[in-house]
Amino acid sequence: MSNTPVKVAVTGAAGQIGYSLLFRIASGALLGPDTPVQLQLLEIEPALKSLEGVVMELDDCAFPTLAGVEIGSDPNVIFDGANIALLVGARPRTKGMERGDLLSANGAIFTGQGKALNDHAADDIRIGVTGNPANTNALIAMSNAPDIPSERFSALTRLDHNRAISQLAAKLGVPVTEIKKMTIWGNHSATQYPDLFHAEVSGKNAAEAVGDQAWIENDFIPTVAKRGAAIIEARGASSAASAASATIDAARDWIKGSAEGDWISMAVASDGSYGVPEGIISSFPVTTKNGDWEIVQGLEIDDFSRGKIDASVKELEEERDAVKELGLI
Ligand SMILES: NC(=O)C1=CN([C@@H]2O[C@H](COP(=O)(O)OP(=O)(O)OC[C@H]3O[C@@H](n4cnc5c(N)ncnc54)[C@H](O)[C@@H]3O)[C@@H](O)[C@H]2O)C=CC1
Numbered sequence: 001m002s003n004t005p006v007k008v009a010v011t012g013a014a015g016q017i018g019y020s021l022l023f024r025i026a027s028g029a030l031l032g033p034d035t036p037v038q039l040q041l042l043e044i045e046p047a048l049k050s051l052e053g054v055v056m057e058l059d060d061c062a063f064p065t066l067a068g069v070e071i072g073s074d075p076n077v078i079f080d081g082a083n084i085a086l087l088v089g090a091r092p093r094t095k096g097m098e099r100g101d102l103l104s105a106n107g108a109i110f111t112g113q114g115k116a117l118n119d120h121a122a123d124d125i126r127i128g129v130t131g132n133p134a135n136t137n138a139l140i141a142m143s144n145a146p147d148i149p150s151e152r153f154s155a156l157t158r159l160d161h162n163r164a165i166s167q168l169a170a171k172l173g174v175p176v177t178e179i180k181k182m183t184i185w186g187n188h189s190a191t192q193y194p195d196l197f198h199a200e201v202s203g204k205n206a207a208e209a210v211g212d213q214a215w216i217e218n219d220f221i222p223t224v225a226k227r228g229a230a231i232i233e234a235r236g237a238s239s240a241a242s243a244a245s246a247t248i249d250a251a252r253d254w255i256k257g258s259a260e261g262d263w264i265s266m267a268v269a270s271d272g273s274y275g276v277p278e279g280i281i282s283s284f285p286v287t288t289k290n291g292d293w294e295i296v297q298g299l300e301i302d303d304f305s306r307g308k309i310d311a312s313v314k315e316l317e318e319e320r321d322a323v324k325e326l327g328l329i
């Protein structure tokens with residue numbers, strides 16, 4: 001095992017996602033069994049007592065890869081020297097709310113955290129935003145951290161990506177491992193576009209393997225896009241363990257690299273690819289290597305996909321304009 005622990009900051013650490021996420025990071029699921037991690041956990045003051053209980057449980061696991069845990073409510077302290085920051089802390093939506101309803105409630109959190117990361121994080125910082133509305137929260141953090149390169153920020157659409165793989169595998173009766181090149185385009189919201197036209201099943205085009213446009217349009221796309229709401233309806237609380245798992249998948253692949261012959265979905269600052277306006281944080285197919293990502297280029301976008309991508313991007317532009325209006329960017 002190398003000696004220098006990687007500092008992983010997690011916000012909202014006493015929350016539902018945190019309760020699943022921290023134990024997986026501490027056990028080596030993020031960086032592997034040979035890399036010690038130091039957890040730096042941020043919570044609001046009233047949640048610190050509960051977080052102390054979580055830390056007692058982390059201690060009780062005696063994880064060989066857990067080098068230490070620090071907790072606190074000041075982002076300037078907790079982000080100090082962080083190599084990876086997973087920004088989970090934000091109010092989740094409840095029944096009947098759309099993610100856009102969270103813009104003003106949660107947006108303000110990300111101005112302060114962006115500034116604190118700017119001033120205190122390590123030079124190699126990578127920042128993944130899970131807290132909703134994830135894309136626009138990432139945009140807010142990025143806009144408030146002028147010294148951190150914009151490509152170091154991403155928002156989580158990996159949960160949608162994993163949901164899309166799982167739905168397609170169930171439809172075709174194949175293992176999830178047969179599915180490659182899934183893409184989520186746009187916003188982590190009901191307008192997102194899970195794309196089967198570039199995905200592959202056992203090396204063959206997924207849309208052709210399905211052979212049922214009506215299922216794609218009326219079943220697959222809405223099931224994936226509205227899965228978060230379906231879980232809130234069933235569980236009475238928003239997805240947590242699956243969100244934690246996707247947060248790990250996304251950060252691990254970013255740092256360790258995506259698999260050869262495959263790609264992943266990540267919401268990143270657009271460079272104008274596929275007609276998505278520069279600067280907004282939109283989900284794309286990306287490959288990753290050594291902590292860097294690249295948008296997969298050259299995919300042909302037909303009219304159906306174009307319409308879906310444009311609708312989600314329009315929503316992201318509206319969210320950007322709304323937070324501009326609120327003075328958050
Ligand atoms: N992008 C994605 O795929 C998904 C995103 N989410 C989002 O993740 C977020 C967290 O969800 P849960 O853990 O279920 O919520 P939760 O309410 O159980 O936990 C959130 C925690 O964040 C803390 N918090 C609030 N303000 C904070 C601040 N300024 N600094 C640090 N911590 C702060 C709260 O005290 C709370 O403990 C929500 O916004 C939810 O909508 C949830 C599922 C999937």
Ligand SMILES: O=C([O-])CC(=O)C(=O)O
Pocket residue numbers: 092093099132159227228229231238239
């Ligand atoms: O839907 C929600 O509010 C929680 C979430 O982001 C998801 O499960 O995708």
